[in-house]
Amino acid sequence: MILFSLPGAQVRSHRAAIDEAIRRVLDGGWYVLGKEVEAFEREFADYLGTAHAIGVNSGTDALHLALKALNIGPGDQVATVSHTAVATIAAIEMAGAEPLLVDIDPIHYTIDPVKLEAAITPRTKAVVVVHLYGQAADMDAILPIARRHGLKVIEDCAQATGALYKGRRLGSLGDAGCFSFYPTKNLGAVGDGGAVVTQYDAVAQRLRSLREYGWRGDRISHVPGLNSRLDELQAAILRAKLPHLDADNERRRAIAARYDAELSSVIGCPVQRPDSRHVFHLYVARVAGRDGLMAGLRQRGVGASIHYPLAAHQQPAYLGRLAGDETLAETERTVLEILTLPIYPELSDDEVSQVIAAVKAETGHG
Numbered sequence: 572m573i574l575f576s577l578p579g580a581q582v583r584s585h586r587a588a589i590d591e592a593i594r595r596v597l598d599g600g601w602y603v604l605g606k607e608v609e610a611f612e613r614e615f616a617d618y619l620g621t622a623h624a625i626g627v628n629s630g631t632d633a634l635h636l637a638l639k640a641l642n643i644g645p646g647d648q649v650a651t652v653s654h655t656a657v658a659t660i661a662a663i664e665m666a667g668a669e670p671l672l673v674d675i676d677p678i679h680y681t682i683d684p685v686k687l688e689a690a691i692t693p694r695t696k697a698v699v700v701v702h703l704y705g706q707a708a709d710m711d712a713i714l715p716i717a718r719r720h721g722l723k724v725i726e727d728c729a730q731a732t733g734a735l736y737k738g739r740r741l742g743s744l745g746d747a748g749c750f751s752f753y754p755t756k757n758l759g760a761v762g763d764g765g766a767v768v769t770q771y772d773a774v775a776q777r778l779r780s781l782r783e784y785g786w787r788g789d790r791i792s793h794v795p796g797l798n799s800r801l802d803e804l805q806a807a808i809l810r811a812k813l814p815h816l817d818a819d820n821e822r823r824r825a826i827a828a829r830y831d832a833e834l835s836s837v838i839g840c841p842v843q844r845p846d847s848r849h850v851f852h853l854y855v856a857r858v859a860g861r862d863g864l865m866a867g868l869r870q871r872g873v874g875a876s877i878h879y880p881l882a883a884h885q886q887p888a889y890l891g892r893l894a895g896d897e898t899l900a901e902t903e904r905t906v907l908e909i910l911t912l913p914i915y916p917e918l919s920d921d922e923v924s925q926v927i928a929a930v931k932a933e934t935g936h937g
């Protein structure tokens with residue numbers, strides 16, 4: 572079966588550098604928040620063009636702590652989309668705030684700026700902008716709305732590490748950018764990990780304190796914090812992989828270009844925003860009769876998948892209790908038609924051909 576993602580293949584292609592990174596940490600004898608984390612934070616911030624990067628233990632915690640560091644909490648509403656990984660919503664609730672759900676632009680699957688502005692209430696204090704599937708949201712429209720209404724802007728870049736918007740790395744445009752290093756992500760660890768990046772010294776300082784019991788390097792809790800530390804092994808492995816991220820993303824883009832070229836008359840291929848560099852964490856097509864096509868592809872050995880089968884507000888944990896746009900009509904239409912095709916840097920040209928042939932055969936274009 573050709574899976575939609577294969578983190579083991581990533582490890583194999585960087586195995587020598589990863590082995591060396593692990594050896595360095597084991598021999599060094601310091602395992603949590605040490606030199607490797609510090610070096611990774613510097614290298615990641617430099618890569619993105621931000622003043623600071625703060626390693627934490629997941630993308631969910633990156634969002635949760637970024638909200639807290641920006642003083643968003645109980646009584647505040649945070650606008651975001653329902654068409655996202657449920658972690659986006661979970662993190663807003665972990666910070667004590669209330670998600671305010673806004674519908675998506677059905678072409679790019681990111682927040683609809685017009686509907687965002689219409690949804691804002693006096694309690695709305697921030698927006699979590701999700702750059703879904705590796706594609707930038709419409710930041711030129713969103714940033715002025717946020718400025719007009721005094722909203723903090725948190726970029727959820729979990730799926731968009733290395734993506735560009737008008738020449739700038741995603742994560743560097745808002746008040747804070749949040750990343751996940753879950754193994755399948757474009758920059759993946761071999762366990763959980765995450766980071767928050769920011770241009771603001773005070774926000775960075777609060778994040779460093781919040782991730783470790785509210786300490787300020789003195790073993791005294793000045794604010795209630797938690798344990799959300801990045802460990803040295805993950806940081807060392809991320810340092811080994813970061814220099815290859817742009818090349819890996821280019822390979823993802825080349826695979827996407829082949830799918831686009833050969834399948835655009837058969838299925839609804841993703842639409843890239845002009846002036847941006849989509850990094851195809853996922854290649855999500857749109858197709859009527861999606862469930863039948865997915866079943867057929869699986870029978871042909873192509874592990875097509877759905878991200879995500881239910882929008883957040885449709886999931887049992889949230890049903891009937893999230894505020895937002897009354898209908899979320901585009902979101903609900905979209906979840907019925909999306910289909911993820913395999914994409915990862917190590918997918919061979921031959922496997923890409925097999926996926927294309929299977930889609931054509933299943934849709935009667937074989």
Ligand SMILES: Cc1ncc(COP(=O)(O)O)c(C=O)c1O
Binds near residue numbers: 658763
């Ligand atoms: C859009 C989005 N936000 C947040 C997260 C949370 O990241 P993590 O799984 O590292 O907590 C993920 C990944 O699952 C994601 O895809």
